[in-house]
Amino acid sequence: MKGDLEWWVANVSTELRHISHGSPQIVIQTDASLLGWGGILSDNEIGGRWTDEESKNHINYLEILAIYFTLKSFLHLIINKHVKVLTDNTTAVAYISNMGGTKSIDCNTISRQIWLFCKDNDIWLTCTHIAGKENLADKKSREFDDKLEWKLERSVFDQLCTLWQRPDIDLFASRLNFQLENYCSWKPDPLSAFIDAFSINWSYFQFVYLFPPFSLLSRCIFKIREDGARGVVIAPFWQTQTWFPRLMQLLTDNPIVLPKNKKILNLPHDPQSVHPLHKKMKLIACPVSGVASENEDFLKKQPTYSCRLGNQVQRNSTKCISGNGSNIVTKNKLIAFKFL
Structure with a gap:
């Protein structure tokens, strides 16, 4: 109460009281x-x-x-x-x-x-x-859509920041699951800096963090290229998805396979929650850029993939060639996945 009284004493002379609003x-x-x-x-x-x-x-x-x-x-x-x-x-x-x-x-x-x-x-x-x-x-x-609130384990996020750099903004978040205080929500939110990630230019930021709903990954990849943005994308290791080859073509460093455990994702309001796909799903962290020259610089440093004698050269832009999924071929370059 003392703080309230002090505020009124300091401001009473400047306040106008309207007869009607x-x-x-x-x-x-x-x-x-x-x-x-x-x-x-x-x-x-x-x-x-x-x-x-x-x-x-x-x-x-x-x-x-x-x-x-x-x-x-x-x-x-x-x-x-x-x-x-x-x-x-x-x-x-x-x-x-x-x-x-x-x-x-x-x-x-x-x-x-x-x-x-x-x-x-x-x-x-x-x-x-x-x-x-x-x-x-x-x-x-009383009714909520919890499937939009999954959050990457904080310690894993911090390790990724140390490995590359700390992002300027979390592009797909809410007040419950943001990794960064500067975040963009998909609908009006009491703490978000922006609403609707697709309505802003991602190149305004030096490095962005994306952990979008998986259904939006294709659109995100297009947006990264369109805006010439740089950042890190968290995605499932689903090589058969149409967006996967295009994601690999945006790489600027070796992608990281994240630890596979039931706590890698959580719901902030329910710390004991377990993602329904935790037993089957493998997540990867991909450092990316929408600037083509930066993708080319990375690929030049990677070893060239050579087929065995007599085998036909693969025409697919991306193909998994190892049993444990630790290597990918993109544009005839062998890209190794690292493990966190």
């Missing part, structure tokens, strides 16, 4: 459960799970935190606006409307953060209660 220009619905949070603004829906630590808080605190996360996620839509927040939690309504409260230090702290955030972005809040059965955000706080 007019009618709300934006309406947001928010909700929280003990599992996660959700928010809706018109046709825009967001939400996600709590971290293990966040989930231990009281539901009243979580309801206010859901408001904060929703406001931050939709900042690009609500800046300089009068926003009406609808929530089915009366405690949240009271704390937001009164800019804090005295019964809960935690609720007061997060409410203060919300109003400081609004002050910095010229946002005025009106908070109103809505019946739970009418709150459209309820579903977003």
Whole structure:
């Protein structure tokens, strides 16, 4: 409370109190459960799970935190606006409307953060209660798509950074599974620096980190070449996939086969989780560049693949030639996989 009083003493002479802020220009619905949070603004829906630590808080605190996360996620839509927040939690309504409260230090702290955030972005809040059965955000706080939240074991990521270099941005992440604080999310996110990796130019960064959904790997490979980007791609060792030869053609160093164990991938909100493909899937880390001359420089340093006498030269651009998958032929050059 002392900090709040000191802030008011320092700012009271500069604050203007408007007689009226007019009618709300934006309406947001928010909700929280003990599992996660959700928010809706018109046709825009967001939400996600709590971290293990966040989930231990009281539901009243979580309801206010859901408001904060929703406001931050939709900042690009609500800046300089009068926003009406609808929530089915009366405690949240009271704390937001009164800019804090005295019964809960935690609720007061997060409410203060919300109003400081609004002050910095010229946002005025009106908070109103809505019946739970009418709150459209309820579903977003209880239903989640966990398959998008798998994260590479942190110690493995750190080893890759030491081996090559630390990336500037994590291009496919969320607030739950980011490896770098500077990250891009696929939908509005309270902490992300960018939204939608395919909407930005990857060459703006010196070195990018990509661990995308496997269904997007082909598109990512095209984007790396198109933007002339440099970075590291985490992908499954699936030689028969159409994108695999093109990924090998982007290499600037020997790819790394990652340790095969059930903890190589995890869900941050569920530390005991095991990826359903952990027994069959082998992951590789590939240092890549979309600059053709850098790919050529790497290939020149690799030994030339020679067929045995009488064998026909392989016409495929990429072919696995060893039983353990530790060598690949690309453009008639033998590329050895290293092991972490």
